[in-house]
Amino acid sequence: MKKLKLKELESRLQEVDGFENPKLLLEQYPTRPHIAACMLYTIHNTFDDIENKVVADLGCGCGVLSIGAAMLGAGLCVGFDIDEDALEIFTRNVEEFELTNVDMIQCDVCSLCNKMPKVFDTVIMNPPFGTKNNKGTDMAFLKTALGMARTAVYSLHKSSTREHIQKKAAEWKVKIEIIAELRYDLPALYNFHKKKSVSFPILNTFSIQKLCNITFHSQQVAWVNRKPA
Amino acid sequence: MKLLTHNLLSSHVRGVGTRGFPLRLQATEVRINPVEFNPDFVARMIPKVEWAALVQAANTLNLTEVPKEPTEGYEQDETFLRKMHHVLLEVDVLEGTLQCPESGRLFPISRGIPNMLLNDEETET
Numbered sequence: 001m002k003k004l005k006l007k008e009l010e011s012r013l014q015e016v017d018g019f020e021n022p023k024l025l026l027e028q029y030p031t032r033p034h035i036a037a038c039m040l041y042t043i044h045n046t047f048d049d050i051e052n053k054v055v056a057d058l059g060c061g062c063g064v065l066s067i068g069a070a071m072l073g074a075g076l077c078v079g080f081d082i083d084e085d086a087l088e089i090f091t092r093n094v095e096e097f098e099l100t101n102v103d104m105i106q107c108d109v110c111s112l113c114n115k116m117p118k119v120f121d122t123v124i125m126n127p128p129f130g131t132k133n134n135k136g137t138d139m140a141f142l143k144t145a146l147g148m149a150r151t152a153v154y155s156l157h158k159s160s161t162r163e164h165i166q167k168k169a170a171e172w173k174v175k176i177e178i179i180a181e182l183r184y185d186l187p188a189l190y191n192f193h194k195k196k197s198v199s200f201p202i203l204n205t206f207s208i209q210k211l212c213n214i215t216f217h218s219q220q221v222a223w224v225n226r227k228p229a
Numbered sequence: 230m231k232l233l234t235h236n237l238l239s240s241h242v243r244g245v246g247t248r249g250f251p252l253r254l255q256a257t258e259v260r261i262n263p264v265e266f267n268p269d270f271v272a273r274m275i276p277k278v279e280w281a282a283l284v285q286a287a288n289t290l291n292l293t294e295v296p297k298e299p300t301e302g303y304e305q306d307e308t309f310l311r312k313m314h315h316v317l318l319e320v321d322v323l324e325g326t327l328q329c330p331e332s333g334r335l336f337p338i339s340r341g342i343p344n345m346l347l348n349d350e351e352t353e354t
Binding site: 052076082084087091100103104105106107108111112115119 | 341
């Protein structure tokens with residue numbers, strides 16, 4: 001039985017390597033250790049949806065969420081991502097953390113909708129927001145996740161999309177519950193040095209809505225545009 | 230790719246529907262990785278595993294015989310649970326292929342990772 005404290009989890013997740021050359025169009029950025037730790041800790045301690053469960057991480061990227069879930073005692077954690085470069089880094093991370101309960105698949109999560117019904121206990125994810133010519137991706141991820149999960153889906157979303165998600169949830173007849181709200185600061189990973197700094201409305205709240213079988217975490221992302229070094 | 234993971238995967242090629250399971254496994258390189266034995270997790274998984282698919286995959290890899298079905302009272306049978314733990318979690322297919330039973334489409338497995346990316350024509354809209 002793993003009794004990892006929140007601070008320890010966060011500190012270990014800080015060791016996870018991120019993207020070397022993040023791909024803009026895939027909205028690649030690592031989930032920050034603080035957010036990942038809070039999210040996973042809540043899922044584990046409050047809802048008991050990680051330990052001894054089969055967990056899927058959709059859009060796993062370099063694997064922060066999967067690694068955290070594995071450390072909290074998931075029976076098996078399977079990461080899904082479209083990008084082989086990300087999966088390579090994920091593999092390296094898994095080796096460095098010496099985890100043995102992690103697997104990964106390269107595929108397009110959006111094309112899995114309805115194809116793997118109820119095969120995972122829990123789905124966790126930090127899906128692309130759909131801001132880079134990929135509008136609707138976050139909802140496609142959600143739809144896929146809902147199909148794959150037996151018990152619950154835990155997902156991070158911007159608070160500004162909350163109403164839209166609630167509407168969709170009603171349409172899909174799933175219960176949604178906000179579990180937590182977290183501020184999410186994201187340092188600029190992409191080099192927009194030709195532009196002036198861009199500001200986004202900062203809601204600084206991360207809402208998790210829990211639906212019967214679905215738990216949404218909403219996050220507001222504050223983009224900080226840094227000048228190139 | 231572990232056999233438990235294989236047991237969860239279906240083909241999502243267009244038009245295949247529910248006939249995309251199980252994916253036919255061929256392996257050219259397999260590794261055994263020790264994984265800490267967790268009897269609670271294994272016992273939980275036994276009723277959820279698609280047994281025929283598991284037996285088929287294990288036979289393809291020439292693994293010690295997996296019983297045709299779980300033994301009665303398996304939850305307390307440590308020998309059985311350890312055997313299943315080994316088959317489901319410790320056998321890692323590093324190189325090989327997964328084949329859609331309906332369309333014949335091959336998905337390569339390389340460095341333990343199945344590549345299930347489809348091209349546009351193969352994807353269900």
